[in-house]
Amino acid sequence: MSALAPYAADSAHTRGRRQHEPTPPGRSDFERDRDRIIHSTAFRRLEYKTQVFVNHEGDLFRTRLTHSIEVAQIGRTIARNLQLNEVLVEAIALAHDLGHTPFGHAGQDELNACMKQHGGFEHNLQSLRVVDLLEERYAEFDGLNLCFETREGILKHCSLPNARTMGDVGERFLLDQRPSLEAQVTNLADEIAYNNHDVDDGLRSGLITLEQLSNTSLFARHLAMTQEKHAGLDGRRLIHETVRRMINTLVMDLIEQSSSNIRAIAPASIDDVRHAPPLIAFSPALVNEQRELKQFLREHLYRHYQVNRMSMKTRRIVRELFNIFFEMPSLLPPQYQEKATTDKARTIADYIAGMTDRYAYREHRRLFAIEEI
Numbered sequence: 001m002s003a004l005a006p007y008a009a010d011s012a013h014t015r016g017r018r019q020h021e022p023t024p025p026g027r028s029d030f031e032r033d034r035d036r037i038i039h040s041t042a043f044r045r046l047e048y049k050t051q052v053f054v055n056h057e058g059d060l061f062r063t064r065l066t067h068s069i070e071v072a073q074i075g076r077t078i079a080r081n082l083q084l085n086e087v088l089v090e091a092i093a094l095a096h097d098l099g100h101t102p103f104g105h106a107g108q109d110e111l112n113a114c115m116k117q118h119g120g121f122e123h124n125l126q127s128l129r130v131v132d133l134l135e136e137r138y139a140e141f142d143g144l145n146l147c148f149e150t151r152e153g154i155l156k157h158c159s160l161p162n163a164r165t166m167g168d169v170g171e172r173f174l175l176d177q178r179p180s181l182e183a184q185v186t187n188l189a190d191e192i193a194y195n196n197h198d199v200d201d202g203l204r205s206g207l208i209t210l211e212q213l214s215n216t217s218l219f220a221r222h223l224a225m226t227q228e229k230h231a232g233l234d235g236r237r238l239i240h241e242t243v244r245r246m247i248n249t250l251v252m253d254l255i256e257q258s259s260s261n262i263r264a265i266a267p268a269s270i271d272d273v274r275h276a277p278p279l280i281a282f283s284p285a286l287v288n289e290q291r292e293l294k295q296f297l298r299e300h301l302y303r304h305y306q307v308n309r310m311s312m313k314t315r316r317i318v319r320e321l322f323n324i325f326f327e328m329p330s331l332l333p334p335q336y337q338e339k340a341t342t343d344k345a346r347t348i349a350d351y352i353a354g355m356t357d358r359y360a361y362r363e364h365r366r367l368f369a370i371e372e373i
């Protein structure tokens with residue numbers, strides 16, 4: 001890895017782990033965090049969780065696992081160009097969706113509604129809960145015992161009431177401070193990844209068309225660039241050549257704008273970064289173009305009637321699972337029954353949030369389909 005800038009997060013100066021462990025031989029502390037995330041159970045579950053499309057709809061759509069890998073790839077490129085800590089970006093990217101429920105946003109919204117009287121459900125908070133508490137792998141601690149900087153990056157958003165209960169990683173929301181530049185990079189790498197892969201998956205699904213997308217300036221501009229270079233190109237290659245150009249434009253713009261923001265403030269340390277305004281940012285022109293694209297995806301893809309139909313069904317699965325377990329905790333697997341005696345609602349939320357799409361679907365059938373034994 002190239003030399004880190006003075007404002008980068010340096011694993012040699014980590015604020016440490018919740019439970020002290022010496023730095024391992026052969027790896028930095030952030031490398032150990034990344035490795036623990038990759039070896040976790042929650043990470044393997046990402047393969048069978050989706051965002052827009054439900055897992056069984058097709059083998060070629062992004063899953064949360066491939067999404068997380070794309071975020072890590074995009075984030076590392078940006079980090080390297082800004083002399084930030086690539087390994088920390090990779091660790092945050094691979095962990096950022098660990099707390100997601102089955103069935104994407106529909107699942108998350110429904111579980112939040114079920115938990116309304118019990119403190120709510122936020123997927124960022126749940127990702128942190130997975131790495132701090134829920135993974136059961138190590139003899140000496142619950143969770144993965146990750147470094148402060150990795151945990152801070154995972155907790156992207158947090159409501160103020162929750163921030164007050166979060167200890168060290170909640171502080172910045174109360175003090176109006178920024179996280180490390182590595183956390184900021186991962187957040188925007190996430191945005192680049194999902195906007196572009198939703199365009200790609202949306203076109204693949206046939207729910208949106210090239211003609212419709214051409215009404216957004218970001219897509220139209222890159223489609224025109226592709227067609228100028230490759231007259232007559234069509235089908236999958238035309239889509240991919242366009243999407244890869246959009247990703248490249250966004251990544252290069254983010255690097256340039258962020259470099260200039262960093263130069264203007266000249267932070268001498270990560271502490272200066274925490275007290276500065278957000279420094280990782282797109283140029284104003286691209287912020288507007290991305291907003292238009294997001295608006296398009298919301299209207300034409302995320303609220304497409306076929307997506308709505310699937311969301312209605314998956315929300316019902318989540319709601320019925322929650323209600324039946326809440327009514328009859330004796331239906332929970334034994335390890336959850338035990339925990340449910342102290343905090344029933346949160347235990348059920350943990351159980352449901354940990355399910356993959358197909359596990360939730362099967363669990364629902366096992367409990368409600370009469371012909372299923």
Ligand code: MG
Binds near residue numbers: 067097
């Ligand atoms: Mg994400």
